[in-house]
Amino acid sequence: MRPRLAPLVNSTPFRLALPLVALFSVASLLGLAAAFAVTQRSFEQTVRADLNQDMAGFRAAPSAGALSQLVEAEARDTDPGRMILSYIAPNRRHYGNALIARTAEGYHMVSPSAEAPQIAGRYLALTASLRGGQLTVARSLAEIDALRDVFQRILLLSLVPAILLSLSVGLYLAQRSAARVGRIAETLEDLTGGNLEARVSPASSWPADLAQIGAKVDAMASAQDASVTALRQVSSDIAHDLKTPIQRVAVHLDDLTRAPSLRPKDRALVDTARAELDGIVSVFHSLLQITQIETGSPRARFAPVDLGTLAETFCELYEPTAAERGQTLRLIPPATSPVIEGDRGLLGQLLANLIENALRHTPDGAEVTVSLETTEGQALLAVADTGPGIPEAEHALVLRRLYRMERSRTTPGNGLGLSLVASVASVHDAELRLMPNAPGSDQEGLRVEVTFPLPHRSEASSARPAPDGNAALIGAGWSASAR
């Protein structure tokens, strides 16, 4: 697996490497520049010394004529590419291998073309008035220019590979550390997802800082694991401590009904008490279950669940219940049935609660529609009804535990249905939304949408065609009963 470059360039090791590389480059450049300057200076000084010496030799000539001859003689043996001799005699005649005329005495630079087109490169010249004429001796600076080329090559051959190398090493280190940081991130993600057994377990080869973070994450995970275990223990203790007496009450009530002397009036009383006890058990069980979903690790049990099949099962299960009150329960099957990662039992309960809720809070003859749609990367499950709906202001409240709307106090239910739906949705990373089904009408109805993320797989494996034959069969059964 090749990590992408952009996140690596943005990583800590690379960001640390970058200024170091820049600093190293600047230092190298400065060093090279200084070395070049020093070398150039010393070379120039040598040339100046040579020029002075040359000049001293010519000064020895006794007359202009002798000087002219000396210059001529020297010039014949001298390569103008290395050294130029130019003497302008008092009679304006020129001797030497090139002509350089100057108004002022002293050192100066001679460039080709302007004064002496036949020469190439730069020259340092010394001009002096000698024996009524003007003598100029110039030495080529080609060696200095060659030195500059040498320095440029040194620069190219040393600095550029060094920069490239250090950047590559930086990237390599970034990649290595990215793998470690990735492992820490993965562990944290697993922990957030409820897998409290996830650990970083840093290897001894890890750098101290990352190893320390890894060890701290592991310590935190262990602490969290321990506290969740403790919490589970507490909730199981509470469950045990309360359920045993509830069981006893059930036993006593059962014994009471067996008593032969029980009057019918008392028997009715016992039945009421039993029904109340069932209510207590139902609330208790739901609360315990929500706590278990939220503190437990249901994700550890996640497996592929076909939402289409599940919706079919539950619509079919509740269809006779709906028909008893003249209600219609319809399933709009998806073109392809979405398969999500989840807990079939919990998802079934989500569906059951949504359908029960819709059937319970809508009048006789109402319509409840379960639909399933697969959009890009998501599966949308919706349960919509044609009942009175829930005022928008109460949408958030109904998801709360034990909240019951004023008008639904008289209908059965324990006020935990939708909060259980919310916690099941949340554990599946699904988004739960409540909205009016038919906005604006006097019976707005309620539409509950649960949007599940589809696992990142190929289209073929995340959805399968709906079992048309079966769906049609069940569908036929419903339409018959709906009338």
Place this chain on the structure above:
Amino acid sequence: MKLLVVEDDATTGPYIARGLREEGQSVDLVTNGRDALIQATSGHYDVMIVDRMVPEIDGLTLVKTLRGAGNQTPVLFLTSLGSVEDRIGGLNAGGDDYLVKPFAFGELSARVAALARRPQAMQEETVLEAGALRMDLVRRTVRRLIPDGEAEITLVPREFALLEHLMRRKGRVQTRTMLLEAVWDISFDPMTNVVETHISRLRAKIDKPFGTDTIQTVRGAGYRIDV
């Protein structure tokens, strides 16, 4: 049937034992895990009913130990918890079924009866009979013999599965939760009486038109087709 009940609660334990004895079973009641281990290894039981939280040796360890020693007696766990983890833990330890407290006695009794029969391999019958009702499992048809011939009854697939389940267990009570598990693969109890509605639809097809009473309601327990 010989049953071992492992339950430490002073009200629930005797209640279970008494109820089962009234049904004609022979019941031994122990109140801690150590006694349970001794009893289970010395006597031959058809089914053991084990509370998960009993003193000395907890129910889970008890069953694991027995299974490790080669004891294959079917076990029904009683538990206060009832979370999925809890259920899976119990089944992994070697439990065969699971009942969450508080439970109705009818539920316990029906499940114990089911466990006791479990080892028998299901006979490969192709036609099931109950009185004048005939169920052909190969041709997926249901008929009732009437004085002047046969009446064909059309069932939707789920009604067929429900009837088949009951017919295969003639004489044994099937509770609502047992039916939900077997026919719909649902392991939680919905608040609405969904099973009743399906049973009454089934009755409307196989019993009502003929004035018969094939599927009987057992008060406080479930449904049964009589032998």
